[in-house]
Amino acid sequence: MQVQELLSLSDIARLAQVQRPVVTVWRSRSRGTETPFPEPARTVGSQDFFDAAEIVSWFKATGRGNNPEFDADAAAFSNIARDNFHSVSALLVLRQLWDRPFKGLGSEDLLDAADGIDPDDEFLYSELEAASDHLEFLAAYVDKLVDASYGALPALQSLVSDRFRATETAISRTAISAQARQLVARCALELSGVEMYFHEATHAGSDLIHELARSLDESAAAVIQQPAVTGSPSPEVRMALRRLKMLASANESLSLVKTRPGNQQVVHVAQFPSPGMPTTDPETILHEIDDLVLELGPAQGAVVIAPADVLIDAMPSKKSASIRGSILRMGRVRAAARLPQGHLLYKPRTAMALWVIGPEAKGLPLAERRIMLSNLSDLELDEQVIDDFATDIGASLIGDDALRSHAFRFAQWARASVVVASTGSLIPGKRNTNASAAVDSSSLAKRQVQLELALDHLNSSAKDRPELKIELRPRNIDELPSRDHRKGATPLGDLVSQGTIRLISGTRFTSQALDSVPSEGIKVWNAADLREGLPTSVVSYFDLAQAYDQAVLTKAGDVVFTAHGKPTAVVDHQGSHAVNYPVRILRIDSQESSGIMAEVLVKDINDAQHSNWRRWDIRRLPQDMVAPLESSLRIIEEERLAAAQRIGQLDIISEQLISTLLSGEAEIINPSICTEGRP
Incomplete structure (x- = not known):
């Protein structure tokens, strides 16, 4: 049986590490040149498939794409694994358990090895026996696939995660995030x-x-x-x-x-x-x-x-x-x-x-x-x-x-x-x-239990909070930083030019990409989100990889800001978010060496009175004060979150108390209120 290693246009884009439309441009613009794009080896419906070896040769001849390892990686993107899902997965497991490559082995050798590994035919022998007429080809392919994936386990994980492109409907229809x-x-x-x-x-x-x-x-x-x-x-x-x-x-x-x-x-x-x-x-x-x-x-x-x-x-x-x-x-x-x-x-x-x-x-x-x-x-x-x-x-x-x-x-x-x-x-x-x-x-007993537990949780959380201690000591004259450092304000444009702060442009997402509701995706900062402090939109992983592969995600501690309208900025503590233009990213090279802290940078931007971001004055801290201030602000943030949670608990208790008393089935026997712990 003749088996051919094929790639779709989407496979080629993934192999070349480019967006899907780029491959279509290559295909059309190379017609009539000395290195035309290979012709399809097979067409199924309206979808063209190309011989993997011809595609790799074309990449080598033209220098196209962003992947220097075309030849080694091609096996990981071809149709062979998808079209022979069970036999390829069985070969991957056999190679892992047998712990040796398949090079030079015939079908009988492979079946003998499978019989030794799985004598009761519980998990792989039948799959290999069913593919015996092209088992040697599949074994050679699996050797390449293991090399391309840096191991049999990653190769199998990739094969299983590619379930939506495979024909395994029972797997694809039951996958959870x-x-x-x-x-x-x-x-x-x-x-x-x-x-x-x-x-x-x-x-x-x-x-x-x-x-x-x-x-x-x-x-x-x-x-x-x-x-x-x-x-x-x-x-x-x-x-x-x-x-x-x-x-x-x-x-x-x-x-x-x-x-x-x-x-x-x-x-x-x-x-x-x-x-x-x-x-x-x-x-x-x-x-x-x-x-x-x-x-x-x-x-x-x-x-x-x-x-x-x-x-x-x-x-x-x-x-x-x-x-x-x-x-x-x-x-x-x-x-x-x-x-x-x-x-x-x-x-x-x-x-x-x-x-x-x-x-x-x-x-x-x-x-x-x-x-x-x-x-x-x-x-x-x-x-x-x-x-x-x-x-x-x-x-x-x-x-x-x-x-x-x-x-x-x-x-x-x-x-x-x-x-x-x-x-x-x-x-x-x-x-x-x-x-x-x-x-x-509406059970009175039920409401009473809930109210008692809510009060217990509230009081327990209050007593569990540590005392907030931040001690300040006046410095002696000889300890004060230099006059230049105490001036401390440098235009943001100068800091960017010096490389102290890196300015990263936002991505221009279409409304269609952000209006969809993907099952999984990346949160996106919009300009309106900066006032609330949380990103609200989501772009799917697929759209991000295919249409916005140049998008830069935030890192924890980055500052995201906009200069349009009222200057607004916020620290992205979590990171791994995209930003939608006009939102941009400011990434501090090193807080300790530069004396610039994200929280101070945010305050200076939010206090700015004009929209020319290059002229925003940014203050610096003495280098020895960066780490102590960062630690203190982290403690304050923890306390702020604890206080917000306590407010939420108080709102719940208030609603429960009102609904209980409105029923007329209970009364407050002690009107005095004792606040336990710290608020």
């Missing part, structure tokens, strides 16, 4: 304790266990229980096992074991829909979750991610409500969270949700148990949100004492009995304003 995977992984780590024993309970596997492995400390030993393979497993199940074999082989701290009897403290991670069960039918998913919870040992737990209309929202039928109620009545669901839309990549308008299922709560009746409910639907799942939510989960698993000692950021607490009895949504959200919500129940 990196942020959602990270959230599940962090919660699983909080649930695991010291045992570090995990199992992928997703049908045919998912990316969850791999994300979890990436989240582990490099020195932490962990055990992954591989799924049992029985009967004739589907291609997706075999692919999942290949990925686990590769993962364990490439990580010495991971041990891959078969199912063990007994009650190890296993943490299961499960995703619905999954490659092996791509349905989103609530009843089917709830039956699967029910089976999972019933099979858990007393010390085991699980983290489940599924559509919010299954885990959180009002049930579409009485049967679905009954199944979910029976799961909740087991008393092992310890936390539930509604996530923002966009994290089920194939259906970005579908909101996902999370359940954290803990070990059995011994000696505590259901009526006295509490469930942590969190609505994250209006938040971006950035690193800080993921970290804070996982910390809340860890504290909630300790017991009731933690409810008073930990300042929860996202928790709303509800009695488990109230949640079980709810006929509507467990958590109120934009799509469920008419549903009966457990946390908005």
